[in-house]
Amino acid sequence: MNVLLESKDVCKYFGGLKAVQKVNMRVRQGDVFGIIGPNGAGKTTFFNLCSGIYSPTSGQILFEGEDISHLRPEDIAKRGIARTFQNIQLFKFMTVLDNVKIGFHLSTRTNMLDAMLHTRRYRQDEEMIQTQGRRILEKVGLAEYASLPAGNLPYGIQRKVEIARALALEPKMILLDEPAAGMNPMETDSLRQFILQLNQEGYTIVVIEHDMKFVMNSCSRILVLNFGEKIFEGTPEQVRSDPGVNEAYFGKSGYWKEAQEDAEG
Numbered sequence: 001m002n003v004l005l006e007s008k009d010v011c012k013y014f015g016g017l018k019a020v021q022k023v024n025m026r027v028r029q030g031d032v033f034g035i036i037g038p039n040g041a042g043k044t045t046f047f048n049l050c051s052g053i054y055s056p057t058s059g060q061i062l063f064e065g066e067d068i069s070h071l072r073p074e075d076i077a078k079r080g081i082a083r084t085f086q087n088i089q090l091f092k093f094m095t096v097l098d099n100v101k102i103g104f105h106l107s108t109r110t111n112m113l114d115a116m117l118h119t120r121r122y123r124q125d126e127e128m129i130q131t132q133g134r135r136i137l138e139k140v141g142l143a144e145y146a147s148l149p150a151g152n153l154p155y156g157i158q159r160k161v162e163i164a165r166a167l168a169l170e171p172k173m174i175l176l177d178e179p180a181a182g183m184n185p186m187e188t189d190s191l192r193q194f195i196l197q198l199n200q201e202g203y204t205i206v207v208i209e210h211d212m213k214f215v216m217n218s219c220s221r222i223l224v225l226n227f228g229e230k231i232f233e234g235t236p237e238q239v240r241s242d243p244g245v246n247e248a249y250f251g252k253s254g255y256w257k258e259a260q261e262d263a264e265g
């Protein structure tokens, strides 16, 4: 299958801190690709590199074979990579629909002057965005929340609104940074089904997640990071049985055993 996203010896240093150290990985089209690793392993930094928030200290990130390492976030988004954030980034006082509509701004032609003068172009774009925003909310099952302020909604719903906004970019790939964080088991389960549904519709997904049940049951491949370095990449079965991963990462803390039980339960 096609490789969509690839990192080659990617490093990101903050002063002396090696947050990401020579990471090589490949996400193929159609993957649900998981990234796991302890706190501070470099997972979010890696997403920040893939989405243009940071430029790598060295190494390259390729999307559809082209070097995107030093592109601006909006240019990377235009090429087809959308993301959500570890800490929900919604405009709390704006409605759900308005939050999703923001996601469209990259694809419209209107500028500030159009908006101020309410030009025809502005009105046409506004109408188009309104319709598409509603369509996306329908699609993700959030239509009933369209006119409610985003900040008052349950956590699980807010997470979905963020994903809906990412979809508004019409991306090929969606990066999700701990989408299940803070969710109860029912919300997590519903989110997992939602993500798998998006994947079946053709979106390639890269997901950072601590919830092992989520990762082991939903991902086709998994990258394991530890202290900025890749310690393993493979299928859930391979990750589960790799002695290196067990030893270096999970074994000592007993975390892995607990995680395995969680994943099975």
Ligand SMILES: Nc1ncnc2c1ncn2[C@@H]1O[C@H](COP(=O)(O)OP(=O)(O)OP(=O)(O)O)[C@@H](O)[C@H]1O
Residues within 6 Å of the ligand: 014, 017, 019, 037, 038, 039, 040, 041, 042, 043, 044, 045, 046, 086
């Ligand atoms: N902008 C920054 N400036 C300095 N250090 C940073 C910066 N961003 C991240 N770091 C450091 O880089 C390391 C990796 O952080 P990162 O947030 O990528 O980890 P993570 O794997 O996402 O962790 P968590 O599971 O807690 O979200 C940490 O030591 C963090 O303190």
Ligand SMILES: [Mg+2]
Residues within 6 Å of the ligand: 043, 044, 045, 086
């Ligand atoms: Mg993080």
